[in-house]
Amino acid sequence: MGSVRAVVDRVGPTLLHVVHLPEHCPTVADVVIAEPGGRGHLAAGDLVLGVxxxxxxxxxxxxxxxxxxxxAAVLLKPPLPGRPAIRRAARSTGIGLVEVHAGxxxxxxxWLLRTVLDAIADESETLENGGDPGASDLFRLADAVASVVDAPVTIEDTNSRVLAYSARQDLTDPARVSTIMGRRIPDDVLARFRSRGVFRxxxxxxQTIFVPAQQDGTLPRLIVPIRMGGELLGSMWAVxxxxxxxxxxxxxxxxxxxVAxxxxxxxxxADAQRRASAELLRAVLQGKAGPRAALAELDLAEGPHRVVAVDTARGDGRDVTDGEGLRLALLERISHGIGRRPVATELGGLLYAVVPEAGGQGDWPELRAALGSIPEVRAAAGSAGEIDALARSRAEAEEALGLLRAGLVPGPVVTHDDVWTALVLHRAATAAAGADVTALGPLDRLRAHDRTQRTEYVDTLYQWLRHPGDPRRAARTLRIHPNTLRYRMRxxxxxxxxxLDDPDVRLALLTQLIALHWR
Known part of the structure; x- marks a missing residue:
């Protein structure tokens, strides 16, 4: 028997959503349908369906x-679970309340709940070993469906990735062979089906879609969408x-x-495994778990890795992804087509991914290119190091991302190694500001003059010191004429x-100006 939380997690968020659970999560024994009027023969541990x-x-x-x-819990369809009186009743009674998707x-x-209860009882050993309890069942199901339709069948997800296929191969074509070999419909074949309006x-x-034979030799297809609760989960393709x-x-x-x-x-x-990996990775990045012990569980290979911090907040502070689930969906989008999906987690409003430094599919160069193609995100990577250095790489990624957010380095993707000059200046500015160095000397007088007279002497001095002996370049940076620069300096x-002929004076002023500009 499993807990209410375990059963809901197995069924998934497409159909069920926990509204309330008591502190001690109840164990589920059976599934019963409530009789009209709310009465009936109920027993301890029942999941009660308010049909x-x-x-x-x-x-x-x-x-x-x-x-x-x-x-154990009462299951109701909306809008009932959202009513305050119903939630209060669940809390005061000490019973679970679960919302069922309206469709x-x-x-x-x-049927699904009873299947899940059986699976929890029968597949505990499989789950402990990290196996997929439904993988072999899906291939057997593909064989069964192939016998029903009397044709070879593939079962695919919404991204046209092959999840299972029938053993029957008596009727095939190059498109089916390449689909099974690559575990995904090839792009050129996808384009042909898309042009015929199949995915629309x-x-x-x-209910069913028939696609006639095509001029390139692709045989006809009979396609059926796989839906549950109004959501498209995938499709079945028969040749x-x-x-x-x-x-x-x-x-x-x-x-x-x-099949649904x-x-x-x-x-x-898969969601349960992903949540467990995300929790473990969070602990590793925070230094609460030993990375070596987590190496196998996170499925990380030996060799240098980088931690990548991805910021999905727009310039106005609003998040383009609106929550952890969508941040991870963004990772699916980023990693689509680059090989294996990176090990990732959400922490403090940022998405963190751990990727190998180099060596093939899914490495940092590929992820960097993918991130750079999405305008709404900014990302920074820590330096590459062994697994023991993941916490350090995370801190470096956050430091580099801070510069990117502040507009101190150009983006949208940077690495800690590449922005070392900006990091030196930023750290120096932070230390100098802590020592209150900007209050010394004539700089305060110059800043006060800029405020009251609307002049720009502080910026002018900064650029003049940054470009010694090159007033034209300093003027270009300020977008003024060189003569205007000379007048301001006088x-x-x-x-x-x-x-300004004294080198120590120039160095002291530049230190103060760096503290102003790079904090």
Missing amino acids: ATTDPAEAVELIRHSGQRAA TSWAQLV ELSRGR VSGPVSDERAAAFADAAPV LHLLRRRAH RLLELTGVN
């Missing part, structure tokens, strides 16, 4: 009755010799709900009486 419950008062009564029988079929949900029809919810009878097409489509349940199980398992020397 006929539509009235808030009935929902409150069902929760109280279920709590008296020590049921979910209750019959399919009962999939998104519209058509057929020609038009398919309505009976065979209907039988093919009837298999989609069963398997895809949800697969997704829930005026500020008259105002301050400072001796």
